[in-house]
Amino acid sequence: MKKIAISIVTTFALILSVPGFAQTPATTSVTSAAAPIDPATAQAVRNLLEVMKFKQLMANTFSQAIKTMPETMRKMSIEQINGNAKLTLTQKQAELAKAEKTIPEVTDKLNALFNDPAMYDEMAQAMIPLYARHFSADEIDQITAFYKTGVGAKMLTIMPQLTSESMQISQQIMMPRINKLIASYAQSTGK
Incomplete structure (x- = not known):
């Protein structure tokens, strides 16, 4: 069962490590106090997320x-x-049967997690300080303008x-x- 759990965690980690899921460095906490965000930059990020249809993009990606x-x-x-x-062969068969039973249960739980609208609201809110740390309001406006172009809209559609x-x-x-x-x-730990 531990190996199944490791598989699930590894799979989830892979999901979050792919392009489009860039995470903040591990030392940065979503809830940590940060420098105040310029209101114009915060609004620029909100505009960008709206143009990107961020919540729907994340839901589709998940x-x-x-x-x-x-x-x-x-x-x-x-x-x-x-x-x-x-x-033994019998033990392997039993473990494989457990895995087959566990996989749908875990998938259902992850589906429920991924279908929680509150999670997307929280993620969108967390994007404001992230983008504000890396881009100015003007740069965010330029990114927003790109996503309003044909190729930008296509990129969002196929992301x-x-x-x-x-x-x-x-x-x-x-x-x-x-x-x-x-x-x-x-093997090294004998487990």
Whole structure:
């Protein structure tokens, strides 16, 4: 069961690590006190998020990501369980059966999480200080103008698909390395 949990956490981490989900550095907290934000910059960010249809973009992106998650968790579970030399064939079959039962439950819970409108409101609000730290009001206005162009609007439309496909590429490249690391760790700790 621990390995299934590791698979879920790893999958979720991959979702958040793909382009379009750039995170603030780990030392920066969403709730930490920060320098006051210039009202013009804050409004420019709100305008940008509105043009980007940020909440819908995030919902669509998570929706795309959740479609690939069950199969990703299944593959990871199979690799990890079958790769565990300490398990007998019967134990592996039992663990695989547990994983098959757990995957839909976890997917349903993540779906519920991703369909919470309050989460998107909170994320949008958290974007204001993030953008304000990195861009001036004028720069944000320029980005907003770009998203109002044909190619900018197209980029926003296909961003969820690009993110999903980027995630799949990232998983194909990263998961063998992560699985090797997990197996090595499990072997070295005797777990």
